[in-house]
Amino acid sequence: MxxxxxxxxxxxxxxxxxxxxxxxxxxxxxxxxxxxxxxxxxxxxxxxxxxxxxxxxxxxxxxxxxxxxxxxxxxxxxxxxxxxxxxxxxxxxxxxxxxxxxxxxxxxxxxxxxxxxxxxxxxxxxxxxxxxxxxxxxxxxxxxxxxxxxxxxxxxxxxxxxxxxAPPADASRRQALCDALGLPDSDYLLFAPGGGGYERGGRPVPEIMLEAAAISATETGLPAIMLMGPQYKGAVESHETVRVVKSLPTEDLSQLLGGARLAVIGAGSMMTTQTLSLGVPAVLVPAGGDDQPPRINDFSRRGLVSAAPMEAGPMAEAAIALARDADRRAAQQAAVRDAGIRNxxxxxxxxxxxxxxxxx
CATH class of the missing domain: 3.40.50.2000 (Glycogen Phosphorylase B;)
Known part of the structure; x- marks a missing residue:
């Protein structure tokens, strides 16, 4: 027994x-x-x-x-x-x-x-x-x-x-977390690869995303936070433009996602569904396994997300375009609701x- x-x-x-x-x-x-x-x-x-x-x-x-x-x-x-x-x-x-x-x-x-x-x-x-x-x-x-x-x-x-x-979002918890991180309680850019343990062209994926986050923050004037991921093995701990955090508990990640204007995220299954189920407009990037490119192609084709390659310049361009286009963000959110994506x-x-x- x-x-x-x-x-x-x-x-x-x-x-x-x-x-x-x-x-x-x-x-x-x-x-x-x-x-x-x-x-x-x-x-x-x-x-x-x-x-x-x-x-x-x-x-x-x-x-x-x-x-x-x-x-x-x-x-x-x-x-x-x-x-x-x-x-x-x-x-x-x-x-x-x-x-x-x-x-x-x-x-x-x-x-x-x-x-x-x-x-x-x-x-x-x-x-x-x-x-x-x-x-x-x-x-x-x-x-x-x-x-x-x-x-x-x-x-x-x-x-x-x-x-x-995904863990549920909680506005009061988000306020306390944003205060602790030195962020406003809403309308910021969030960058997160997921685990953060992969590399592209010999560079850790989180460091490429951090470069994109810096460009995006400078061009939009919005605060940006970069979550490097629990599997990140590099040495970067801070940045002059972007708030850098090694990793957060999944419950705290939900709180931060809930206040973001948009999120640029690795297209892993967990990260993608966590973000979209909270109604957050997203740019998906291939930050990990072989399952991610097909998911990016499918979701972007259906208007659920924007897509970008794992390159700092194009990634930043996609984030900046989405941040500046309220109609596109609203269209993504509507498409996500129509597709039945939920927590x-x-x-x-x-x-x-x-x-x-x-x-x-």
Missing amino acids: AESPDSVLFVPVSGPGGSGEYYRCLAIARALRAHRPGLVIHFLVNRHARLERDARFHYHELNDSPTRDRLAAREYIEQLRPALVLFDSAGRMMHFRAARAVGARVAWLSDRPNKRRKAFRWRMLPLLDLHLMAAPGEAAPRLSFLHRFKQRCFPGLKTVFFSGI DVELVAAGLLELLSAEC
């Missing part, structure tokens, strides 16, 4: 380059704890990833992402014996079977097509209780005919589409709490 009906294990992808899956799971974990304060929450994380850690949760370190450090991940599942395991884009069949063997309910979160297809493999289907599928920018997402057929063969499997996962952290938390209640 599982450890207790009040124990949840999160198994997200994590690494030195990017950690969007981890921060998505962190937002979900905090929402779960808000509803069930006594819930015991564990994370499996890559020891080499620089991650924000919540002191209320328990962290267990691996030498690599769970999918690669597979034996250690399985051992933790067997030792912790959680009531529920959420795998976010990580894990192998041995992990899902180990979770089943200790009596845990199993949830899988997919944020791209290949991850969704993985959950609908015949050998995977009987191991899952809940499949959470990211569908940002899809107003009425549906399963394919084949996936609907497969799901009917496993009536115990529930599928849920969600748009974005679904409560929806996802409710689905997981339902699994825990069923376990009880």
Whole structure:
């Protein structure tokens, strides 16, 4: 049997380059704890990833992402014996079977097509209780005919589409944070790559974005803040024009996004949906993994965002143009609303709490 009906294990992808899956799971974990304060929450994380850690949760370190450090991940599942395991884009069949063997309910979160297809493999289907599928920018997402057929063969499997996962914005918290950072409480430019661990042409991505932020602030006269990212390994700590911050907790990032005239952000899934679900006009740039250029092309084609390459000049030009064009910003916000992009952290938390209640 599982450890207790009040124990949840999160198994997200994590690494030195990017950690969007981890921060998505962190937002979900905090929402779960808000509803069930006594819930015991564990994370499996890559020891080499620089991650924000919540002191209320328990962290267990691996030498690599769970999918690669597979034996250690399985051992933790067997030792912790959680009531529920959420795998976010990580894990192998041995992990899902180990979770089943200790009596845990199993949830899988997919944020791209290949991850969704993985959950609908015949050998995977009987191991899952809940499949959470990211569908940002899809107003009425549906399963394919084949996936609907497969799901009917496993009536115990529930599928849920969600748009974005992000901590909620809070105006009073934003005011206090902006005061602490020396920013006005609204109408500034925010630049953030996401994790910040990638390079382009031998330069750290955050430093390229910082150059763009300086140009944008000078040309528009607006204050600018640059969040370098928790994975940034460079030495830049300050700038004469731009307020530089190494990183912020995800909850604080939501507060800053809520007051920005616009945000120039890396096009990772977590960062993109967090920004758009808060109604912030955005310029998307390819700051990380291979999933980012297709997302940029799709979202910019549909008028949800502006797009720019990872070059300081063009990035600044896109930010300046958007900052000066109120009609374009309003059009982006309207397109985002029409596409159904929203913060679904409560929806996802409710689905997981339902699994825990069923376990009880």
